[in-house]
Structure formats: C-alpha cells, structure tokens
Amino acid sequence: GENVEQHPSTLSVQEGDSAVIKCTYSDSASNYFPWYKQELGKGPQLIIDIRSNVGEKKDQRIAVTLNKTAKHFSLHITETQPEDSAVYFCAASSPGLTFGSGTQLTVLP
Amino acid sequence: EAGVVQSPRYKIIEKKQPVAFWCNPISGHNTLYWYLQNLGQGPELLIRYENEEAVDDSQLPKDRFSAERLKGVDSTLKIQPAELGDSAVYLCASSPGGRGYEQYFGPGTRLTVT
Numbered sequence: 001g002e003n004v005e006q007h008p009s010t011l012s013v014q015e016g017d018s019a020v021i022k023c024t025y026s027d028s029a030s031n032y033f034p035w036y037k038q039e040l041g042k043g044p045q046l047i048i049d050i051r052s053n054v055g056e057k058k059d060q061r062i063a064v065t066l067n068k069t070a071k072h073f074s075l076h077i078t079e080t081q082p083e084d085s086a087v088y089f090c091a092a093s094s095p096g097l098t099f100g101s102g103t104q105l106t107v108l109p
Numbered sequence: 110e111a112g113v114v115q116s117p118r119y120k121i122i123e124k125k126q127p128v129a130f131w132c133n134p135i136s137g138h139n140t141l142y143w144y145l146q147n148l149g150q151g152p153e154l155l156i157r158y159e160n161e162e163a164v165d166d167s168q169l170p171k172d173r174f175s176a177e178r179l180k181g182v183d184s185t186l187k188i189q190p191a192e193l194g195d196s197a198v199y200l201c202a203s204s205p206g207g208r209g210y211e212q213y214f215g216p217g218t219r220l221t222v223t
Contacts (some may be wrong), residue, residue, distance in 0.1 A: 096165055097154065
C-alpha cells in the first residue's frame with residue numbers, strides 16, 4: 001500500500017517568513033495530492049491540492065510543487081501570519097487518502 | 110452549502126459498551142469515507158463507500174466494527190464492544206467522486222473509552 005512520509009514534524013517561523021513542508025510517497029500510481037490544515041478540535045480542512053499532471057499550483061500565499069520522478073511534493077506558505085499556526089497534513093490518494101504524520105506549524109508574532 | 114455533519118461530537122463510554130457514530134455527507138457527494146485519527150497522528154482510512162456499496166473495507170476491524178450507508182446518503186459507524194484502544198477521533202469525509210477528487214471532512218466524533 002501507499003506510504004507517505006512528512007517532514008519536519010514541528011516548524012517555528014517568524015511572522016512574515018516562509019514555511020516549507022515536504023512529503024514523499026511510495027506508490028507511483030497515486031495521482032492526487034492534497035494538503036490539509038487542522039486546528040485544535042476541528043476536522044482537517046482542505047487548503048490546496050495538486051494532480052499528477054501538474055508540477056506546481058499556487059493559491060495566494062500557498063503553493064504546492066510535485067516531482068513525480070522523485071515522488072515528493074512540498075507545501076510552501078509565504079508571508080506567514082499567526083493564524084497560519086496549525087497542524088498541516090499531506091496526503092496521497094490511493095484512492096482513500098494516506099496521510100503523512102503531520103507538521104505542527106507555529107508562527108511567532 | 111452545508112458541510113459534512115457528524116454526531117455526536119463527543120462520546121464517553123465504558124469498555125465493552127456499544128457506540129455508534131452518524132455522518133451526513135455534503136449533498137450530492139457519492140463517495141463517503143470513515144477515518145480514525147489517533148492523537149498526534151494523521152487520519153487512517155477505515156472504509157470507503159461508493160453510493161451504498163462498501164468498496165474498500167480492508168482496514169476495518171470487522172470483529173468489532175461495522176458500518177452501513179443506507180440509500181447511499183447518511184452513514185453509521187458502530188463499535189461493539191468498545192475497547193480502551195478505540196479512544197480516538199472518528200472522522201467522516203465525502204467526495205463528489207472517487208480517486209483524484211477533493212475530500213471534505215466533518216468535525217469528527219471524539220470517543221473516550223474508560
């Protein structure tokens with residue numbers, strides 16, 4: 001089955017700086033890679049996704065890149081704000097989602 | 110548009126008791142998923158429905174867990190009997206399609222087994 005590894009497990013940045021979270025996957029048949037933000041006591045919220053026929057996608061301050069050859073994808077958040085603080089999960093579709101272990105992002109004011 | 114609805118939000122039961130969770134997906138979403146999330150970890154798939162058919166239940170512990178999706182809309186996940194290790198958040202998600210489609214999650218049900 002699919003295996004997704006996510007790094008780092010914790011990340012602290014100063015407000016206004018950029019944050020990068022990286023994931024690798026194992027199943028070359030996976031073709032859909034979403035990113036979720038989860039705040040305490042809430043369900044995961046889809047923030048951006050990318051399909052295997054696209055190398056990069058951007059939505060305002062958030063961007064995702066995908067390298068199919070290397071089987072890795074990354075989340076980039078620019079101009080971070082305190083409200084970006086949360087746990088972020090990457091996932092790969094097989095077709096039920098296989099999630100990474102999460103990254104606790106803390107944006108320091 | 111209403112999101113995925115789950116109830117109850119919290120449940121505390123004693124071990125060996127039964128428990129059930131209910132999910133109402135986003136209107137029009139044919140695919141429904143149940144996930145289990147342990148503290149500090151990512152969600153893990155338990156079962157996937159396409160309409161009323163369970164098309165992937167390979168990760169569902171069938172000795173004590175069961176699920177149903179009558180009429181291809183609402184779904185219920187049941188545990189009987191519950192064990193201490195079942196304490197977790199049970200998440201429901203829905204999608205307009207199968208592979209390669211966005212999944213939207215509900216708020217989850219936090220189960221505590223004492």
